[in-house]
Amino acid sequence: MTDRPLLLQxxxxxxxxxxxxxxxxxxxRLPAPGPDRDAWLRExxxxxxxxxxSAAHGATAAMIAALPRLRVIxxxxxxxxxxxxxxxxxxxxxxxxxxxxxxxCVADLAFGLLLAIARRIPEADRFVRAGRWSAQxxxxxxxxxxxxxxxxxxxxxxxxxxxxxxxxxxxxxxxxYHSRRxxxxxxxxxxxxxxxxxxxxxFLVVITAGGAQTRHLxxxxxxxxxxxxxxxxxxxxxxxxxxxALVRALQEQRIAGAALDVFEREPHVPPExxxxxxxxxxxHIASATVQTREAMGRRVVDNLDxxxxxxxxxxxx
Numbered sequence: 001m002t003d004r005p006l007l008l009q010x011x012x013x014x015x016x017x018x019x020x021x022x023x024x025x026x027x028x029r030l031p032a033p034g035p036d037r038d039a040w041l042r043e044x045x046x047x048x049x050x051x052x053x054s055a056a057h058g059a060t061a062a063m064i065a066a067l068p069r070l071r072v073i074x075x076x077x078x079x080x081x082x083x084x085x086x087x088x089x090x091x092x093x094x095x096x097x098x099x100x101x102x103x104x105c106v107a108d109l110a111f112g113l114l115l116a117i118a119r120r121i122p123e124a125d126r127f128v129r130a131g132r133w134s135a136q137x138x139x140x141x142x143x144x145x146x147x148x149x150x151x152x153x154x155x156x157x158x159x160x161x162x163x164x165x166x167x168x169x170x171x172x173x174x175x176x177y178h179s180r181r182x183x184x185x186x187x188x189x190x191x192x193x194x195x196x197x198x199x200x201x202x203f204l205v206v207i208t209a210g211g212a213q214t215r216h217l218x219x220x221x222x223x224x225x226x227x228x229x230x231x232x233x234x235x236x237x238x239x240x241x242x243x244x245a246l247v248r249a250l251q252e253q254r255i256a257g258a259a260l261d262v263f264e265r266e267p268h269v270p271p272e273x274x275x276x277x278x279x280x281x282x283x284h285i286a287s288a289t290v291q292t293r294e295a296m297g298r299r300v301v302d303n304l305d306x307x308x309x310x311x312x313x314x315x316x317x
Contacts, residue, residue: 005308008067010053013076017297021052024305041066050074050304055097056266058082064091072307074300077287078102078160080317081211081237095317096303099159101295102287107163109286110205110235113259116280117231118203119144123277145202145231145256147171153201155194155218156208156236157183164205176200179208194218198225203233210237218242223249231257235286238263247272250279261286 007025009018021027028048031037045066053059055077061084064070074096075083088095116122124141132139152168154161154177165175165188175188178197182190191197194217198204204226208214218232218241226232232255234241243264249255250273257278263269266284273279287293303313 005049005304006047007050007052007304008048010051010059011057011076013052013300014293014297016294017076017300020297020301021304024301025050027052050307052076052300052304053083055079055082058084059088059095060084061087064088064093072096072304072313074303074307075317076296076300079210079237081209081239083317085317094307094313096300096307096313096315097317098296098299099315101299102292103160103163105289105292106160106207106235106286107167109261109282110160110164110207110233111167113233113235113261113280113282114203114205114231115147117233117257117259117278118147118150120277122280145229147173147203149173150202151176151200153177153191153197153204154188155179155197155204155206155240157186157188158207158209160235161205161207162186164207195222195225198222198230199227201226201230203231206232206234206236206240208236208240210239215239216242216245218246220245220249223255226255228254229256231255231259233259235261238266243270250276253278 004026007021007027008030009027010030031040046068048067048070050072051059051067051070053073053075055075059073064084064087070093072094073088076098078097078099083095085095127133127141148171150173152173152175154165157177157179168175176191176197177188178191178194206218223245246258247270250258259280261282262284269281273281299315303315306313
């Protein structure tokens with residue numbers, strides 16, 4: 001028997017993080033979703049003090065109810081839309097997550113995607129690999145869009161949105177942003193109407209929170225306002241953009257292009273996008289660097305350690 005807190009781990013984690021958890025706590029893995037998991041929780045769920053999950057796996061009200069002794073949740077990631085914060089609050093269960101440590105890498109990828117779609121970098125790579133550059137007669141490669149000096153619209157000016165805005169200064173971009181309320185203490189102009197921001201900008205970067213309040217925030221109307229010379233870059237949540245509307249706008253060239261790190265039904269990507277040259281798609285890798293993932297893992301442990309030491313969580317949702 002041990003008096004170490006008993007944790008339930010809902011997903012595979014970085015080996016370094018799993019080692020740190022095992023050094024401090026008794027950790028059991030949660031079975032995969034399905035009838036076996038439900039039966040397992042009915043039999044064993046009453047024994048756990050903490051739940052380690054992620055932004056993607058979340059913690060539903062049903063999961064929280066199945067863990068009657070649960071006292072703390074520590075989530076790997078910044079997304080909160082899959083975590084039932086209200087259900088946790090009703091039980092007085094603090095929820096930790098991992099903000100700040102991934103701001104730079106997400107902002108870096110946002111600009112990487114912006115450059116990739118504007119300067120047609122993946123398309124150019126395919127062009128060279130296919131032998132079309134050296135073909136006779138030569139095939140001219142289409143022109144891209146200049147980034148320096150362009151107008152950047154940001155949907156959501158939280159921690160990462162502000163980091164993206166600061167990155168833009170190196171490209172001498174004019175920046176405006178949309179959020180429900182103006183953000184105090186920032187130099188960039190607030191645009192209260194998202195369609196007006198889309199109409200104004202050359203590049204629309206989406207970095208707002210997911211969830212019911214922002215579902216399909218970027219819809220047909222916003223895409224129409226963005227227009228045939230505008231690009232959309234999504235490093236937020238796939239649900240924020242109406243994916244069907246986006247596919248139509250791209251197919252009909254009603255917008256210039258899109259660069260997407262996230263999708264509505266990950267890991268499923270609309271197959272229509274695979275045939276389009278005005279699209280860049282990557283597999284939700286915004287925070288996927290060794291340094292950032294290790295920092296996120298440390299924050300997961302820090303949140304748990306603080307709770308079980310009777311201290312406030314360093315990063316509470």
